[in-house]
Amino acid sequence: MGDSTNRVALVTGGSRGIGRATVRALARDGFDVAFCYRSDDASARTLEKETEDSGTTVTGTRVDVTEAASVRAWIAATEDRFGHIDAAVTAAGITRDNPLVLMEDEQWRQVVATNLDGVYHVCRAVVFGMMKRRSGAIVNLSSVAGVYGHATQTNYSASKAGIIGFSRALAKETGRSGIRVNAVAPGFIETDMVTAMNDKARKEALSSIPLRRMGTAEEVADLVAYLVSDKAAYITGSVLQIDGGITI
């Protein structure tokens, strides 16, 4: 069994977007990082290469967060390799938008299975080791859609609201064991998830953001890195919005 002297973080959905920026930020901050992704092997290998000079170990594994057994095996292997897991960030997420009247059962199920079951699978598997060591920080990626709701996103909004309830409940349950659990709720962030928007929708979105721009994955990653750091030692059960003011 390994015993890394670095702090160790898990990141789901680390191959692209906010997850990838989080992997980079945590490696910069001295974490060994084990990240997972669903299918994009090329992006994962590129990220491993890019972070080679960080002085820490960054390693990506193809794991579908909807599959409990695969998640358990990945987390057990990570604990075995590094000896401990200090932080977990759940960024894996998908959208399958449709007005409810047209929603297909499969669209509902895929989104809830990835966004909400995925968070449960990861936290369920990681929390026991953190409780034993009486230390840990978890950050779950929610969304402003989970706080306020977005039309055509009943599935996504429900999953992201679920993450908020889940994170607060877990924060209450595990605070006495030295574990902090927070949720981050981004607004529009410039990633693959948002570049799929058409020009009209993008213009409308921009005009409703007081800062008149979308956020960057790096800005969200810096907030996540802060939340898992000791600087945030007294923050738990919070839902931190990072949205350019769109929800004011």
Ligand code: NAP
């Ligand atoms: P993204 O660019 O689309 O990347 C999604 C990541 O999740 C990819 O690494 C993808 O892996 C991974 N993933 C998807 N399904 C998975 C599964 N079943 N198992 C394992 N990994 C899976 O997304 P993003 O924009 O960075 O979003 C990251 C998180 O922030 C999501 O939870 C999203 O809901 C939330 N968020 C985003 C925004 C935004 O404006 N972008 C706003 C609010 C909240 P592959 O590369 O292999 O596909």
